[in-house]
Amino acid sequence: MTEYDVVVIGGGAAGLNGALLLARSRRSVVVVDSGRPRNAPAEGVHGLLGREGTPPAELLARGRDEVVGYGGEILPGEVADVTRDGARFVVALTDGRTLSARRLLVATGLVDELPDIAGLRERWGKDVVHCPYCHGWEVRDEAIGVLATGPMSVHQAQLFRQLSADVTFFSHTAPPSAEQAEELAARGVRVVAGEVAGVVVEDDRITGVRLADGTVVARTVVAVATRMVARAGFLTGLGLHPVPHPMGVGEHLPADPAGRTDVPGVWVAGNVTDLSAQVGPSAAAGAGAGAQINADLVAEETKAAVAAYRDPFSARSEARVSELVLGDRRHGV
Structure with missing residues (x-):
């Protein structure tokens, strides 16, 4: 399967929690994970209620299992470029594979420049x-x-x-x-x-x-205090670029409080936009963005369904309804 409702780029706390919310909403979702979390050198995650001291690798392994348990996919790889193709996004990986998505959640974190x-x-x-x-x-x-x-x-x-x-x-x-x-x-x-x-x-x-x-x-x-720079070079094809943080501590991708960027259909969560966020706030932001993405998709589908309901015999309506039905069948609905 290469066509998804949502491609999540980044398999840390923010990306996995966003994917979890989306998978539980019966969305087709894949997490592209490069396997290079920022906190890999740390012995344990701290300040996270109920998981204090958990090794970062163990926490992420549990998160991946939870996403997969609800039908989500985890795809090891690294994104090279993202472009638009009509209403969908084309996500090109460095190994030549491509994915297609209706929405994107970018949670690639940041690089600490020492x-x-x-x-x-x-x-x-x-x-x-x-x-x-x-x-x-x-x-x-x-x-x-x-x-x-x-x-x-x-x-x-x-x-x-x-x-x-x-x-x-x-x-x-x-x-x-x-x-x-x-x-x-x-x-x-x-x-x-x-x-x-x-x-x-x-x-x-x-x-x-x-x-x-x-x-x-x-x-x-x-x-x-490191200089923190968002991992987001692959988004230049969409016109998204990291900008200087207002506090002078590095570069981030700006977004509204829900994680919505200036590019319709693209959300961000975690350190890629909030440079100081720890694991707990990053995970919460991922969940919030996932819920917002699902709501946005529901609104789009409802609009298409109303159009088909009003004019059931138009070719456009029939094609759109077929697409929605296909999406439902993927999830056994």
Whole structure:
């Protein structure tokens, strides 16, 4: 089967929860999953009621099983391009396969761009962290270094100060303003000037932060605000492009509160549009978008059914009714 009511692009929490709602509404739905979730390096998902500490891979495996259990499909692959063909979308995969859909739900998440500093990427998700709500409890009372990289770095330092009394702010390329420096001092956060060159790793763990002048400041955890960029290059054929986020933290795909984009028929959910969303809010957004897509399809089908009801002998009405009946038969209705 290559024709669907909905193609969901992205098999994380947002995409799978959207697919689950659609499959439970008896929609033909397929999830195209590249198998590269953002939280893959993490040991567990945190802040998710009822699933606290669950390994990310286990949570996604459960979600895939639930979608399949209601008749949805999971298709390993990566999308290369999306175009329009009349009223439908054509989704081209990198391996040459194509899918056709009446609606799209894009939930491909984002890419974390780390500063070009030696050692950060290798320790990412271990003792190089970014979110106090995702990792904070696990690094409580540690010697934490916050690496200033942008407009949210001072705020990040204040949040980690809630978790440890030993926090050092490395001004690097984004020194704090006079007001911010006073706030950090008032909370007992030490500020270290100068660019950071790398992290020191011994026995498979960080032991310090090395400045460009060679000075090493002892730290066991480094917090860094990444530049977050939506994975959405495949949507350029539809005229959708990531734009700068208002808070200056990266690029996202804008949408209304329901996840509807400026392109009719295309919805987004999760980190591709909400850069700061954790697993719980992402899953909720996926469910909301799935419900909105189903309602939109119902409205379209009702409009066609009314037209056929009013003029049952027109060729257009007969063709449309046949299409709707075919869709129903796919689901045994």
